[in-house]
Amino acid sequence: MMPTVHEDGKHRGRTRYTLVETEHGHAWGVCAGAEGLFGEPRRGAYELFGWVPQTEVRSWVGSRVWLVPEDKALDPWLLEDAESLGQQPGTDSLVLTGLDDYEGPPEGFRGPVRVHDKHRWLGSCREIARALPADQPALPLVLRGLAPSDQLRAALAKGTRRALDLEQATLEIQDDHGEPLTDRLLWARVGAWRPSSYGTDLFDLEFDGGLFAPVPEYARPVWERWFAGPPDTPGAWAGFDTRLRGAWHDLVRERGCRRTHSDRPAGHSYELDGQHITDEPGLYLAIGEAVNGPGGYFGGCLDALVDCLRGTFGYTAPATLLWRDAATAREHLSRVLAPEGQSYDLFAEVLDVLTEGGMNVTLA
Incomplete structure (x- = not known):
C-alpha cells in the first residue's frame, strides 16, 4: 500500500522534510532526503574599473558590503555575502560578486564608487559596471524517498504539465528530534519522478532548480550541526x-x-x-x-x-x-x-x- 500524508500532520515528525502547499497549507509529501538543498546561489557581479585599494580585499569580502556612489543624489547599494574574484589580469579592475536581489545601481549607472564592509573602507574606483556572470546551470532539487499525499499522487498519475506545476510551496525542515528548524520557499514544478530506493512505494521527485535558491555550500557544516538538534x-x-x-x-x-x-x-x-x-x-x-x-x-x-x-x-x-x-x-x-x-x-x-x-x- 502506498504511504500517504494526511493534513493532520501526524507524519511530519518522522522525517526531515515536508513539502507544503503555500496557499492552503496542505502537505504534498514528506521525505528523508533533499539532494540539491546546498549549492551556489546565483550572484550578481560587478567590475570596478580603476580600482584603488585602501586595504587588502580577501576572497570573501564580507557579509554586507556597501557600494557608495560619488553622486550624493544616489543611495548606496548592498552586496550580501560578497566575494572577490581578484584583480583581472592585465587590467586595473576588480570584480566583486554577491547577492543583490534587493539593492542595485540605477539602470545603466557607470559612475565612480567607494566600497566598505561596514568596518573599513576597502577602496574606490573610477567606474563600475555590472558584469555578466558565467552561465551556470541550476542543479535540480530532488526530494528522495518522498511519501506522497493523495493530491500529489493524483497529480503524478495525471502527468500533464499543468498538473505537475504545484506552484508555490514551502519546504519545511526539521531537526533529528522532529522539531521545526527552518523552511525554504520554492516554485514546485515537477520535472521528473521515479520509484525511490529509499523504500517501497516511495518516489524521488525532481524540481526545477532555477526556481529554488539553494543554501550556500559554505553553510553546510553549520546546518549539519543544527540537524542534530x-x-x-x-x-x-x-x-x-x-x-x-x-x-x-x-x-x-x-x-x-x-x-x-x-x-x-x-x-x-x-x-x-x-x-x-x-x-x-x-x-x-x-x-x-x-x-x-x-x-x-x-x-x-x-x-x-x-x-x-x-x-x-x-x-x-x-x-x-x-x-x-x-x-x-x-x-x-x-x-x-x-x-x-x-x-x-x-x-x-x-x-x-x-x-x-x-x-x-x-x-x-
Missing part, C-alpha cells in the same frame, strides 16, 4: 569565522521567530559572556544566549533588538544584565560604518537600546 551549551558558534557565525545566526533567527517563548518575570538577572564578541553576528548570538540560553534568539540588528525587548521573546522589563568581558565588544564594535559611510559606535548604541528597553546593564 539545538546546542546544549553556550558558545558553540565561537570557533567559527564571521561568515559561518552569520549562517549560524540565520538558523537561530529562523528557528527562534517560529517558537513560542515564555517570558521570564520582571526583575530577572541575566549574564552575558562577552569573550567571543569580535564581530556583529557574535554580538547578537551572545545576547540571544544570555536571554534564552544556548541557541537562543534575541535580535539580529538594532531594530530587532528593540522588538525583542518589547516582549514575547523571553524577556520582561525591568531586568539586569551583567556583561562580562565587555572590553572585547567595545574594541571590535565601537567604530562601524553606516551604509553611506558615516562612522558610529555600535557597542554604545546596543547599550542605549538595552537601557531604554528596561535592561540595567553592568559592564565587567
Whole structure:
C-alpha cells in the first residue's frame, strides 16, 4: 500500500522534510532526503574599473558590503555575502560578486564608487559596471524517498504539465528530534519522478532548480550541526569565522521567530559572556544566549533588538544584565560604518537600546 500524508500532520515528525502547499497549507509529501538543498546561489557581479585599494580585499569580502556612489543624489547599494574574484589580469579592475536581489545601481549607472564592509573602507574606483556572470546551470532539487499525499499522487498519475506545476510551496525542515528548524520557499514544478530506493512505494521527485535558491555550500557544516538538534551549551558558534557565525545566526533567527517563548518575570538577572564578541553576528548570538540560553534568539540588528525587548521573546522589563568581558565588544564594535559611510559606535548604541528597553546593564 502506498504511504500517504494526511493534513493532520501526524507524519511530519518522522522525517526531515515536508513539502507544503503555500496557499492552503496542505502537505504534498514528506521525505528523508533533499539532494540539491546546498549549492551556489546565483550572484550578481560587478567590475570596478580603476580600482584603488585602501586595504587588502580577501576572497570573501564580507557579509554586507556597501557600494557608495560619488553622486550624493544616489543611495548606496548592498552586496550580501560578497566575494572577490581578484584583480583581472592585465587590467586595473576588480570584480566583486554577491547577492543583490534587493539593492542595485540605477539602470545603466557607470559612475565612480567607494566600497566598505561596514568596518573599513576597502577602496574606490573610477567606474563600475555590472558584469555578466558565467552561465551556470541550476542543479535540480530532488526530494528522495518522498511519501506522497493523495493530491500529489493524483497529480503524478495525471502527468500533464499543468498538473505537475504545484506552484508555490514551502519546504519545511526539521531537526533529528522532529522539531521545526527552518523552511525554504520554492516554485514546485515537477520535472521528473521515479520509484525511490529509499523504500517501497516511495518516489524521488525532481524540481526545477532555477526556481529554488539553494543554501550556500559554505553553510553546510553549520546546518549539519543544527540537524542534530539545538546546542546544549553556550558558545558553540565561537570557533567559527564571521561568515559561518552569520549562517549560524540565520538558523537561530529562523528557528527562534517560529517558537513560542515564555517570558521570564520582571526583575530577572541575566549574564552575558562577552569573550567571543569580535564581530556583529557574535554580538547578537551572545545576547540571544544570555536571554534564552544556548541557541537562543534575541535580535539580529538594532531594530530587532528593540522588538525583542518589547516582549514575547523571553524577556520582561525591568531586568539586569551583567556583561562580562565587555572590553572585547567595545574594541571590535565601537567604530562601524553606516551604509553611506558615516562612522558610529555600535557597542554604545546596543547599550542605549538595552537601557531604554528596561535592561540595567553592568559592564565587567
